[in-house]
Amino acid sequence: MSLIVQKYGGTSVGTVERIHRVADRVAEAKKAGHALVVVLSAMSGETDRLLRLAHEVTASPDERELDMLLSTGERVTIALLAMDLRGRGINAQSFTGRQVGIITDSSHTKARIARVTAERIREALAEGIIPVVAGFQGINERNDVTTLGRGGSDLTAVALAAALKADRCVIYTDVDGVYTADPNIVPSARRLDRVSYEEMLELASLGAKVLQSRSVEFAAKHGVPLEVKSSFKEGQGTLVVTEDADMERVAVSGVSGDRNQAKITIIGVPDRPGVAARIFGPVAEANIIVDMIIQNVSQASLTDISFTVPRADLGKAVGLVQRIAKEIEAKSVAVTEVIAKVSLVGVGMRSHSGVAARMFEVLSKEGINIMMISTSEIKISCVIEEKYLELAMRTLHGAFGLDQSPAA
Amino acid sequence: MSLIVQKYGGTSVGTVERIHRVADRVAEAKKAGHALVVVLSAMSGETDRLLRLAHEVTASPDERELDMLLSTGERVTIALLAMDLRGRGINAQSFTGRQVGIITDSSHTKARIARVTAERIREALAEGIIPVVAGFQGINERNDVTTLGRGGSDLTAVALAAALKADRCVIYTDVDGVYTADPNIVPSARRLDRVSYEEMLELASLGAKVLQSRSVEFAAKHGVPLEVKSSFKEGQGTLVVTEDADMERVAVSGVSGDRNQAKITIIGVPDRPGVAARIFGPVAEANIIVDMIIQNVSQASLTDISFTVPRADLGKAVGLVQRIAKEIEAKSVAVTEVIAKVSLVGVGMRSHSGVAARMFEVLSKEGINIMMISTSEIKISCVIEEKYLELAMRTLHGAFGLDQSPAA
Numbered sequence: 001m002s003l004i005v006q007k008y009g010g011t012s013v014g015t016v017e018r019i020h021r022v023a024d025r026v027a028e029a030k031k032a033g034h035a036l037v038v039v040l041s042a043m044s045g046e047t048d049r050l051l052r053l054a055h056e057v058t059a060s061p062d063e064r065e066l067d068m069l070l071s072t073g074e075r076v077t078i079a080l081l082a083m084d085l086r087g088r089g090i091n092a093q094s095f096t097g098r099q100v101g102i103i104t105d106s107s108h109t110k111a112r113i114a115r116v117t118a119e120r121i122r123e124a125l126a127e128g129i130i131p132v133v134a135g136f137q138g139i140n141e142r143n144d145v146t147t148l149g150r151g152g153s154d155l156t157a158v159a160l161a162a163a164l165k166a167d168r169c170v171i172y173t174d175v176d177g178v179y180t181a182d183p184n185i186v187p188s189a190r191r192l193d194r195v196s197y198e199e200m201l202e203l204a205s206l207g208a209k210v211l212q213s214r215s216v217e218f219a220a221k222h223g224v225p226l227e228v229k230s231s232f233k234e235g236q237g238t239l240v241v242t243e244d245a246d247m248e249r250v251a252v253s254g255v256s257g258d259r260n261q262a263k264i265t266i267i268g269v270p271d272r273p274g275v276a277a278r279i280f281g282p283v284a285e286a287n288i289i290v291d292m293i294i295q296n297v298s299q300a301s302l303t304d305i306s307f308t309v310p311r312a313d314l315g316k317a318v319g320l321v322q323r324i325a326k327e328i329e330a331k332s333v334a335v336t337e338v339i340a341k342v343s344l345v346g347v348g349m350r351s352h353s354g355v356a357a358r359m360f361e362v363l364s365k366e367g368i369n370i371m372m373i374s375t376s377e378i379k380i381s382c383v384i385e386e387k388y389l390e391l392a393m394r395t396l397h398g399a400f401g402l403d404q405s406p407a408a
Numbered sequence: 409m410s411l412i413v414q415k416y417g418g419t420s421v422g423t424v425e426r427i428h429r430v431a432d433r434v435a436e437a438k439k440a441g442h443a444l445v446v447v448l449s450a451m452s453g454e455t456d457r458l459l460r461l462a463h464e465v466t467a468s469p470d471e472r473e474l475d476m477l478l479s480t481g482e483r484v485t486i487a488l489l490a491m492d493l494r495g496r497g498i499n500a501q502s503f504t505g506r507q508v509g510i511i512t513d514s515s516h517t518k519a520r521i522a523r524v525t526a527e528r529i530r531e532a533l534a535e536g537i538i539p540v541v542a543g544f545q546g547i548n549e550r551n552d553v554t555t556l557g558r559g560g561s562d563l564t565a566v567a568l569a570a571a572l573k574a575d576r577c578v579i580y581t582d583v584d585g586v587y588t589a590d591p592n593i594v595p596s597a598r599r600l601d602r603v604s605y606e607e608m609l610e611l612a613s614l615g616a617k618v619l620q621s622r623s624v625e626f627a628a629k630h631g632v633p634l635e636v637k638s639s640f641k642e643g644q645g646t647l648v649v650t651e652d653a654d655m656e657r658v659a660v661s662g663v664s665g666d667r668n669q670a671k672i673t674i675i676g677v678p679d680r681p682g683v684a685a686r687i688f689g690p691v692a693e694a695n696i697i698v699d700m701i702i703q704n705v706s707q708a709s710l711t712d713i714s715f716t717v718p719r720a721d722l723g724k725a726v727g728l729v730q731r732i733a734k735e736i737e738a739k740s741v742a743v744t745e746v747i748a749k750v751s752l753v754g755v756g757m758r759s760h761s762g763v764a765a766r767m768f769e770v771l772s773k774e775g776i777n778i779m780m781i782s783t784s785e786i787k788i789s790c791v792i793e794e795k796y797l798e799l800a801m802r803t804l805h806g807a808f809g810l811d812q813s814p815a816a
Contacts, residue, residue: 016464050484056424057488058495065494068502069487072480076458079477080465086473087466094476099551143507 002167003035007135007157010044011174012231013077023084026130030090035125039135039157040081042073063108067147074134082132092130095120102138102156104146111138111146116163133160151212158215162222169224171211176230177238178210180402181255185390188403192253196243199253202345202379243347251352252400257389258341261291262314264321265306268331271298279324286320288313292374292383306372308383339371340389343381344396356380362399368392410575411443415543415565418452419582420639421485431492434538438498443533447543447565448489450481471516475555482542490540500538503528510546510564512554519546519554524571559620566623570630577632579619584638585646586611586618588810589663593798596811600661604651607661610753610787651755659760660808665797666749669699669716672729676739677713679706687732694728696721700782700791714780716791747779748797751789752804764788770807776800
């Protein structure tokens with residue numbers, strides 16, 4: 001008998017009808033002889049409704065109180081699913097984050113899990129009860145409710161799977177797995193049967209919203225086999241597992257695109273030691289995440305420094321950078337708001353050389369100018385003009401053989 | 409500095425605008441130098457919405473899961489009010505039933521309070537924090553959430569006031585106090601400045617829905633001075649306190665009416681010892697509450713037994729009584745569905761004789777036939793035809809001098 005942690009997201013429990021379908025799935029898995037733990041999100045829209053209420057009450061709601069408020073959403077869904085299962089004669093019981101011992105630090109609204117006791121889950125499993133657990137929430141050492149941030153229910157599921165040494169953690173969502181590219185942009189995109197934790201992390205950080213990065217990191221660290229599956233259709237999903245030799249046979253596993261960046265260039269920066277720190281220190285302090293940085297070769301002791309920031313933070317960043325530019329006596333600040341980032345990801349890059357060169361060649365053949373480049377061991381990203389993003393993704397997807405299944 | 413527990417019901421926190429008004433009141437009381445504990449219900453309609461969801465999910469929802477579900481309503485309002493207060497610079501913090509140590513038995517959906525630790529409230533008060541507490545809920549010894557039944561937030565407030573030895577427990581509601589009669593029926597009804605716990609209990613059990621009976625009992629037992637006040641208008645409310653000499657100057661404090669009863673008569677019951685037990689034993693076992701019982705004088709060893717039951721239970725009761733009638737070889741069962749009960753309540757009855765006689769005389773003068781009578785130390789109730797209820801209430805209200813204020 002294997003132990004499986006199933007997690008259902010907000011759209012999967014968004015209506016009473018959908019809760020019935022989740023109960024069907026749980027009943028099936030139980031019938032198949034598995035021991036089960038179920039983790040739920042709040043009904044889709046509920047967290048936003050509560051946030052709206054909070055902001056109607058006061059401009060900047062206290063974060064401890066926000067956690068008290070937001071943690072109610074999952075309590076509603078776990079109670080409803082447990083009722084549904086019990087109504088069918090299946091022994092299930094709902095448990096809050098507190099009751100299953102998800103102990104966190106005190107960073108309200110974005111708490112980090114310190115430890116998981118899972119005592120009541122073990123008791124329940126021993127009694128043949130299916131625990132239905134509220135995702136997204138825990139308690140701190142003061143016994144106050146905390147929440148784990150957006151997508152935190154994935155983290156709850158993975159943390160419980162790790163604590164219970166579960167055989168698998170299945171994340172049911174509204175897509176049926178991880179794709180070689182966004183199928184809305186690249187129609188020939190294929191679902192991947194397997195992907196490594198590292199690839200999944202790169203894809204998540206590049207904007208593929210299938211899994212929250214923190215939960216992938218947690219799964220990788222504790223070796224929890226993750227599966228992403230559709231809660232709406234039958235069939236296989238994508239397994240997220242430790243990298244294996246098979247994966248290295250293909251150079252590139254996926255192509256991803258990101259429109260949420262903007263580019264800032266500081267022109268004519270005096271090329272002195274410490275100048276980069278004077279720029280990026282204050283930017284980091286303002287909680288603006290800089291993704292890529294490029295510094296041109298210095299000419300006549302002057303250099304240009306370009307970097308990308310999330311488009312949502314652009315206004316804040318530009319104001320700050322203009323002040324800094326004055327202080328360091330740079331010439332001027334230029335902004336390109338509409339850029340996009342196209343990336344190739346694959347653990348196979350470690351053993352396949354020439355991926356970057358081939359990528360530049362493919363883009364150049366299409367007449368797409370590369371503004372910035374950044375690389376890691378298993379990823380190459382290029383910043384291009386936004387209007388070329390779809391073309392770049394489709395062309396790269398074909399050029400790296402992602403249109404065909406790897407067996408072919 | 410006095411310590412006051414304030415409790416606001418569902419209509420008082422039903423919208424963001426109304427939550428602002430509650431925050432205004434809390435701010436005022438704080439400004440006036442009081443130490444405060446605030447207890448809240450769920451937004452009006454929220455408990456019904458959640459119950460509807462539960463019944464959509466399954467026909468008879470599990471009660472432990474219902475408590476998990478229903479307890480979310482108060483968590484929303486306490487978080488919102490605490491945010492509102494903090495947004496104004498007033499140091500407030502929300503606490504759940506668990507956090508303030510409301511320990512109950514395990515009778516889910518109608519738990520009884522076993523003890524109240526109130527530890528975190530004392531800590532908060534010592535730090536100058538206003539605790540905003542979720543009403544209606546506690547936890548049992550297993551750490552599972554329980555709820556105290558409809559109107560349970562009143563009980564939370566009174567229990568906290570008792571545990572903290574508060575100077576007063578103020579129940580803010582949508583009426584401005586306890587009246588000599590329902591003003592919708594008796595336009596000349598007056599608000600009572602003071603009423604004794606016993607009178608309040610009789611009025612509550614007679615259907616005056618101002619305060620939940622259990623909370624009045626709890627307040628009486630622990631000597632908690634209660635005040636019922638409007639959360640929508642300024643001015644005095646009604647104090648519910650220990651009976652005093654002043655109250656005995658008037659014979660009758662209030663008139664109340666109840667349409668929720670129906671009458672069952674078993675005709676031709678063989679007049680044997682133990683026959684009443686054979687009738688009312690099974691009725692009690694079926695959880696049907698019998699209010700009044702009358703047995704006629706026996707004629708030729710046969711007697712008639714009449715009794716009233718809640719109209720909602722009439723169908724269940726009639727089926728049961730018909731079976732019993734057969735067993736005890738009674739002649740037949742008659743049902744009168746549309747009866748009403750009119751009652752006079754007053755601690756003054758203890759020292760004023762002749763109240764009952766005067767009541768019968770007043771009703772008879774209006775041509776109202778009395779079907780059943782029951783009396784207690786401070787109450788006289790008559791069952792009459794339902795169509796006469798308003799007339800009976802208005803006439804009795806005038807006849808016992810309730811139209812004039814007692815000073816006049």
